Amino acid sequence: MASERIPLVAYLVLEPEPHLVAQQCVSCGARFFDRRNACGSCGGRDFEPAPVATTGHLRAFSIVHRAAPGVTVPFVSAIVEAGDGTTVRANLLEVAPDPGEIPLGMPVRLVTYPAGTDSEGTECIAFGFAPVSA
Amino acid sequence: MSDSVWILGTSMTRFTRHEGCDLVDLASEAALDALDDGGVTVHDLDVLACGTLFSANAGVGQQLLGQIGQTGISIYNVANACATGATAVRVALMAIRSGEASMALALGAEKMGKMGLLGSPPRAPKGPTAYEASGRFGSVRSVDGLLGTKTMPGVFGQAGMRYAHDHPGVGFEQFAKIAHKNHLHSTLNPLAQYRKEFSLDEVKASPMVAYPNTLLMCCPTGDGAAAAVLVSEERLGTLSADQRRRAVKISASVLTSDPYVEGGQVQPDVNTLTRNAADVAYEQAGVGPGDLDLVELHDCFASAELIHYDNLRLCEPGGAGDFIDSGAPYRDGGTPVNVSGGLISKGHPIGATGVANIYEIATHLRGEAGDRQIPDAKVGLAHVIGLGSSCGVHILERSAA
Numbered sequence: 283m284a285s286e287r288i289p290l291v292a293y294l295v296l297e298p299e300p301h302l303v304a305q306q307c308v309s310c311g312a313r314f315f316d317r318r319n320a321c322g323s324c325g326g327r328d329f330e331p332a333p334v335a336t337t338g339h340l341r342a343f344s345i346v347h348r349a350a351p352g353v354t355v356p357f358v359s360a361i362v363e364a365g366d367g368t369t370v371r372a373n374l375l376e377v378a379p380d381p382g383e384i385p386l387g388m389p390v391r392l393v394t395y396p397a398g399t400d401s402e403g404t405e406c407i408a409f410g411f412a413p414v415s416a
Numbered sequence: 417m418s419d420s421v422w423i424l425g426t427s428m429t430r431f432t433r434h435e436g437c438d439l440v441d442l443a444s445e446a447a448l449d450a451l452d453d454g455g456v457t458v459h460d461l462d463v464l465a466c467g468t469l470f471s472a473n474a475g476v477g478q479q480l481l482g483q484i485g486q487t488g489i490s491i492y493n494v495a496n497a498c499a500t501g502a503t504a505v506r507v508a509l510m511a512i513r514s515g516e517a518s519m520a521l522a523l524g525a526e527k528m529g530k531m532g533l534l535g536s537p538p539r540a541p542k543g544p545t546a547y548e549a550s551g552r553f554g555s556v557r558s559v560d561g562l563l564g565t566k567t568m569p570g571v572f573g574q575a576g577m578r579y580a581h582d583h584p585g586v587g588f589e590q591f592a593k594i595a596h597k598n599h600l601h602s603t604l605n606p607l608a609q610y611r612k613e614f615s616l617d618e619v620k621a622s623p624m625v626a627y628p629n630t631l632l633m634c635c636p637t638g639d640g641a642a643a644a645v646l647v648s649e650e651r652l653g654t655l656s657a658d659q660r661r662r663a664v665k666i667s668a669s670v671l672t673s674d675p676y677v678e679g680g681q682v683q684p685d686v687n688t689l690t691r692n693a694a695d696v697a698y699e700q701a702g703v704g705p706g707d708l709d710l711v712e713l714h715d716c717f718a719s720a721e722l723i724h725y726d727n728l729r730l731c732e733p734g735g736a737g738d739f740i741d742s743g744a745p746y747r748d749g750g751t752p753v754n755v756s757g758g759l760i761s762k763g764h765p766i767g768a769t770g771v772a773n774i775y776e777i778a779t780h781l782r783g784e785a786g787d788r789q790i791p792d793a794k795v796g797l798a799h800v801i802g803l804g805s806s807c808g809v810h811i812l813e814r815s816a817a
Contacts, residue, residue: 290555290562291554291563313678342574344571345626350536359574361683373564381588386580401546404546
């Protein structure tokens, strides 16, 4: 076991249950995953953390066969609309990279998995989505 | 309208891999040919707007005039992703509209060679170092391939599949037909990078790059340049009858960027800004989609062309699948789209593309498009989109003279 775990991105929270946290504009409710200077929708300056629903449905995907060196292909890139309306991009997991096996609109759930270990033995945890039925 | 701006001369180099000549050679060839075409010289120009993306910090406009005539005029070097060329045209047009210039050269040029996949992140350092959160997302390592893709074939693949999600009847078959069409069209264009017809089965069976886009549904990288000489209506009036007859009117010129939409942070929204640009352009020009005799739109990938049928209002809302299935965008259909071969087959040297589209439309409106001429073309639309995003739409009209 790795001595410690760290999320791949700051907007992935691992404990107590893995979920994503968006920065939500206090004025208009727009949600962002990046560090903000102001709101891209209304210009508001104040944000609050907002947990993102861990289930949703598949809005779009691409099965990527050619990528930068070091990226394992094929993989399924997915655009997921979480149950609360927040749009998330991640890999679609636990499916064959075959368009016939990936129905648009199917229900999905957030899953996490180890995505590498650093020189200190710290394990990086990434997230993706998997079919609810899987 | 007295403040109308006209295209006096235009040209493009062949799009291909130009061995043995550099970016300034390509830019010079396009510029000199456009000046010759317009019957003017570099000494007649008040402004140069020079668009190039991957050499944006190289002062290409200055290098160009260093070769063809250092007249001391204002030079605006512009870069705006795949909308770079259209931005150069628009900068030239705005210089004329402002009253500071009466003749301007808009140029787009790019030398990409075999650049490969665009959108990949820089190569990560080798070997496991200690994880440390960095950047705007607090990431501890490259997320490409872990949190989906940001490479262009996949991003536009997802944009097409999102349309498919919302519109049953759209899928792999419809995207493949678009690439079949554009490769077929390019066989008539001597300036196209590819000039080879591929069957629908060959398009579908070519290697998958990012579903639904196979290799034959993706634009190539390449080299090329295109140019347009723009002139004010007042100055055009002082030129010869032949120059006035061949001049093409710019009836609309629009550049938009992304308005905020939910989800735009993770999947570029290539639709809303295109719709906004098209709507403003139709209003400026006083024409509708039904008036267009031909359209050159930004088919960086087959999946992109399909959604832009709808974004540019070329089809009924939601009807992009039926539109390609009906054959309407083929060159003998009701609304010919990308009769040049489009980016997929004509090629996409990025800075040149948005000027080359205008060259293509103008050439048809003048009745000078040779084997690929759309008969009696009077009105055409040129569209480009650069991710990030910027969308340029120009509507051109044949001279009434």
